[in-house]
Every structure is written in structure tokens, then in C-alpha cells.
Amino acid sequence: MKDNQMKFKMTISKINVIKVGSVLSGKVEKGEITVGDKIEFEGVDGKQELEIKGIADNDTRKRIERAGKDKNVGLLVVEKNCEQMGLQEGIMIYIAEEEAHEDYFSDLFGDLEEEKVEEGESNNKEVLANQAAIRIVVVYSDKLESISVDGIQMKDISVIKNMPIPNWFSETEDRNGWEGLIAEIRKMLDDDSVDLSFEFHGPQESQYIFEECISKRGFGNNKISKETVAKENLEEAKRKEHRGLYNEAFKDYLQAADFGELEEAQFKVGEYYYAYCEGESKADFSLSEEEAIAQAIKYYELAANKGNADAQYSLYTIFYEGIYVEENYEEAFKWGMKAANQGHADAEYGVAEAYQYGNGVKIDYKEAVKWYERAADQGLTEALTELGYDYKFGDMNLSVNYGKSFAYYIQAAQKGDMAGQANVAEFYMEGKGIEKNEEEALKWYRKAAEQGDSDSEYAIGQYYEYDGNDIKLAIEWYRKAAEQGYVDAQMKMKNCYENGEGLEKDLTQAFEWAEKAAIQGNIKAQCYLGKCYKEGVGVKADKDKAIEWYEKAAEQGDAEAQCEVGKSYDIWASDDRVLFRKYENTKEENDEKALPWYKKAAEQGYAEAQYRYGIIYCRSAFYNTEDMGLSEKIKIGDEWNKKAADNEHPYIDACLKIADYHYDYIDEHPVGRSAAMLAAAAAIPVANVITLPAAIAGTIGTRFAKKWLFVDTDDGKEMIKYYRRAAELGSEKAKERLKELEKYL
Secondary structure, rough: OOOHOOOOEEEEEEEEOOOOOOOOEEEEEOOOEEEEOEEEEEOHHHEEEEEEEEEOOOOOOEEEEEEOOOEEEEEEOOOOOOOOOOOOOOOOEEEEEOOOOOOHHHHHOOOOOHHHHHHHOOHHHHHHHHOEEEEEEHHHHOOOOEEEEEEEEOOOOOOOOOOOOOHHHOOOOOOOOOHHHHHHHHHHHHHOOOOOEEEEEOHHHHHHHHHHHHOOOOOOOOOOHHHHHHHHHHHHHHHHOOOOOHHHHHHHHHHHHHHHOOOHHHHHHHHHHHHHHHHOOOOOOOOHHHHHHHHHHHHHHHHOOOOOOHHHHHHHHHHOEEEOOOOEEEEEEHHHHHHHHOOOHHHHHHHHHHHHOOOOEEEEHHHHHHHHHHHHHHHOOHHHHHHHHHHHOOOOOOOOOHHHHHHEEEHHHHHHHHHHHHHHHHHHOOOOOOOOOHHHEEEEEEEEHHHHOHHHHHHHHHHHHOOOOHHHHHHHHHHOOOOOOHHHHHHHHHHHHHHOOOOOOHHHHHHHHHHHHHOOHHHHHHHHHHHHHHHHHOOOOOOHHHHHHHHHHHHHHOOOHHHHHHHHHHOOOOOOOOOOOOOOOOOOHHHHHHHHHHHHHHHHOOOHHHHHHHHHHHHHOOOOOOOOOOHHHHHHHHHHHHHHHHHOOOOHHHHHHHHHHHHHOOOOOOHHHHHHHEEEEEEEHHHHOOOOHHHHHHHHHHHHHHHHHHHHOOOHHHHHHHHHHHHOOOOHHHHHHHHHHHHHO
């Protein structure tokens, strides 16, 4: 080593037999120690040197930059491969805050070797011969790294370096001349009688194999069992998992599962593979989803067959959900029942569901309730809320019992279950199974709302709107629910903006809230958007978008929307020229498209659709009589018109159509014709008396007589009835006709 490489000199006062974990103590005599520098000391084989790989403070154990002159330091050997009585690269230097004596470093790093070798001693064989038992240290990773005999490295181990451990103890058949590990050690010692003490540093499962081998040859008083090795692997896996070393943890779990066949480890290996399928793996795998689920099932089954309830329930889940394998309710039920019989609460719930819905077993409500109750007894919130629901609505052949329902819901609510809290609130608000208490109801609604339950937010809004008479506070809660996508709350916001209730009227805001609800499929909102686009309310008019939204609502069965879709084809029958389709169809073709939509709405009792269906039906009689005659079609059309006029919500045009029909045909009515003849006959004798010409007098008399006689007939009474109905609906024409006919009544 060149002088310019030596920035300092350190003398070692004492030295131990060097192995992994050995401690050397000494003092820096000059210069400073820096990472990357060389250090020189006297070892049993003379001068030694090494490169500094790291420096750390003893007390804080934090890395520092350098160690200065006169600092007492300790050298801890951390590399696996240590040369005889010296050090290879990779030591740590620890700075002592007190005199660097042997006990100080012993406290830091563990007991030092009992046998010490003073500086300058170089006869290794003499040192070894003076010891009672020769210490053999084997260092192993996934292959043999080194073997030392009381600190002396064995040479020529390359022949067995990659061999399985049991093969180390056998002679090789090649020209290398390996006679077996024990024989090679004794040959190195030149002593066949000295005792040997073995230490193995490596994976526990490999240590177990090594211990088995030396035990067969009369060594290894500290033999460990296969189960002990597996348990140590399991505990090591847990420690690594806790530290976030998931790849290393998985390897240890796998060793404990395969080597020690521990059910807990087998379950954990299954969990790792299943998490990979779920996209939640914290360990790295290079597997397809099919390969991963196969491995998960394999290890779950190994653990499940040993009685592991968690593994049994995991198998239930895999076969029940049918996400990664074909759905198999029978197999799921088998594993679920095994876990349930061990008191696994989730499995008890799963078995109850199976009996309730007949999944893998015949429906049996009595059994379902029994297993739900077992899970509920363990406090499983899903079971508590299920039984609360069953007694609330009388499900599974249970009698409605609000008291029992409340008892289950309150247990779930007290555990923080959102559904339980919302139901408890409802029961208090309505006095179901418990005395009505609005204060308690609001308390529980708020607890559920704090967890984001939009139903509860909406319920609080309802309370303040209808019972608390505070529409502004109600709107605050409606808005919370609406912003979470609660459709009824969104429609409440739409109504408030549309009508200016608690908010300044804003049709644009009304449209936007309705649009949110419409996108979620709310029929009334979709129909409202159709109207907005049709009439340009809160948004620019757009016929195509109007039809689009009306069709969405119509397809869901909304009668108003169905009628509007019919009108979009029926440009000939409709008075509404704002909304129409620009098709190059004949009116007959458009009638055919409009007719089924009108019929759907008409059959739901929608008055306008009944009226328009009747009109098209009558009109179709003039260009299509193949299915039935003209008079028959007109008769059916008139019947639908009358339904519209007699509807609970009568359609004004239908009322006018009936009334006008009678009015226009007074002259054709039998009573009208008789009146005309009587009036004409009566006019002749008085012709010389009156000043008006006889023809004029006859005409006036005829009209008066016709109307006077007609209003008292059944047809006349029907005319008056429908004019009155139309007038009540706001028809000015009907009001004028009634005024005209009043003198004849």
C-alpha cells in the first residue's frame, strides 16, 4: 500500500478470533478516518489492511462522516466471508464515547469469544489444538458460501458449492477427491479425535437439513425440529411483512407452508396469490390470473383441510362470486358450512344467504334465520341489519315486528353501521317499534349523514321542509344529498329553482339539476328536459334533443313522454308546430309511427294521448279500411275521444270536440228537424201581422225552436256538460257558447 493512500494509522490493541460479528477494539493514532480510506492493523498473520465501508456512532447508530484522531473505535465484522484472523471488505467502524475496552464492545455487539489470540501469534494449528472443541461455521445463502474451522477458511469447497446439502457429506466420484465434509475437516485438522461444534448461518429450512445430516453422524446436540424451523420461518415472515418487506415475507411464508406444512402459513400464501388476482398484491409475481387463482385455491385447500376457518371461508368466497373460476354454489356452500360450524361469523352469514336464496342448497327460511341469528350474536353488522330488515318488512315468512326490527337495527347503529343508524332514525321519526322522538331521529340521521348517507341527508331535508317549516335549512340538506347524486334530492333542487322556493328563481339551475337526475335515468327529469329543449326553458331550444330526452322517458313507460313522441310524428293532428320530425314520410306513414306511442300513453289513462289516438284512428279510416270498416274505425276513435273527455284529468280539446259535434249538428237532429217544420208552419198565419218578411220570421223562429227543444234532449244535455267542463278548464270558446245557450236552458 502506498503512503499517500494511508491518511491515518490505527493500532488494534486486542483481536478476537475473526468471524461474522467479531469485534476489534483500538484507537486512531493519527489523521482522520473517512469512508473509502484504508486501515492498517496487526493481526495474527501479521499486518492486515482493509477498506472502510461505513462509519457509525455507537450511541445514536446514525452514520457520520468521519472519525478523528484519538477517537476510540470498535470494528464490527459484518461481511459473511472473513479471512483467517483478518477482515475482508465490508466492516463498520463504531466511535466510542468512552475508552474502547473489550467489555464496552461486548455490551454493544454481544459476548466476545472466550478464546483470545494476542497480537503477533501466527501458529494457527497450535491455537486450534489448544481448544477443547473445534468450532465449524457454515455460511449458506441459496448455495454454500464458506466453511471456516475455528476461523480458518476451508479451501477447495468449490466442488460442493452448488450441491444439495446432503451431498456435502458424501465422497465425490470425480478426480477432485472430495471425501465428505467430516473427513475433509479432520484432514484439515490432522486430528481424528477432536470434538467438532457446528454452527450454520442461513435459511432455517436449510439449517434443518444440515442439522439432520450432522445428527446422523453423531454431531449436533442443538438439533432443531422441522416444526421449529417452520414456526421460525412464519414468525420471520410476519416481522418482514410488518416492515413492508413483502417479497421477502412471501418467501418465508412459502417456506413455512411447503417445508413445515403450517396451516397459518398455507393460508397466508393463498392470501398473497388471491391479492394478486384482485390487483392488490404487495409482492411481485410473474403469473397469469389463471395461474395465480390456481395457486390461491391450492394453498387455501391445504389450510382448509387442516381446519383453518379463514381458508374455508376464502374458498367459499371464490366459488360463490365466480369471478376467477366458474361459479359453483354447491362447492361454495360446502366450504362455507365448514367455516360456519367453527363459528366464523362471515361464513355463518354466507350460509344464511345460501338458505335464503337457494344458492347451493334448497331454500329454507327457518335455517336462514337461524344462521343470521348466529352471526348477529357475534355482532356481525350485516346480519344485524338483515334481521332488522326481515322483521321490518316481514321477509322470509317472519311476521312484521317493529320492536324486534328496532332491536337489531339499534345494535348495528351503535357499532357505527350507517344503514342501522338510518333505520333507527326512521323508527324514531315514525314511532315504529319505539316511542316517536324527533330529537332522537335527527340525532341518528345526522350520524348516518356524517358517514355520507344521502338517504339520511334527504330525510333531514324533508323534516325541515315539512315539519320544521324551514325551507332554507331543508335546501342545505337537499343540496348535500343532491351533490352525492341522490336523485330525489336533485329533483328537489330543480323544483326549488324552478318555482323560486327558498331560492331565487333560476330556470338554468333548474335545468342543470334536472339534467343530473335525468342522466341517472329519472323519468320525470328526462321528460322535463324534453320540455325544456322543446320550449327553450333554461336552455336553448333544440328539437332533436327534445325528442331524444322524450324518447328516453317514453321507453321507460312515461305516458306524457310517450304522447310527446307520438306528437313528434303526428304533425298533421297536432296543434303544436314547435316539435316535429322532418321526415320525408306521408302523413299516413307518420300516423302509423305515432299511433303505437299514443296507444301506450292512452292505455295508461293519459287524456291527451287518448284524444290524439282517437283522432288518428278516425283519420286512418279514410285511407286504410283493410282491417275494419270505416264506420267501425270512426266509432272506436270516438270512444277514445270520450275517454279523454271523461278522464280524471279531462283534455280540453276532447270536451270541445264532443260539445261542438252536437252544436254543429243541431239541424240534423230529429228534434231540430221537427222544430224547423213547426216554426215554418207557424210563420205563415202571422205574415200579415208582423212587419218582418215571413221567410225571416220563419228562420228566427226555427233557430230558437231548434235550440230550445235540443238542449232538453240527451244529446243537448251532453253538449252542455262538455261545454261546461271545457269552460272550467279555461276554454273561452266554451264560455261563449254557454253564454249563448243560457237562455234556452
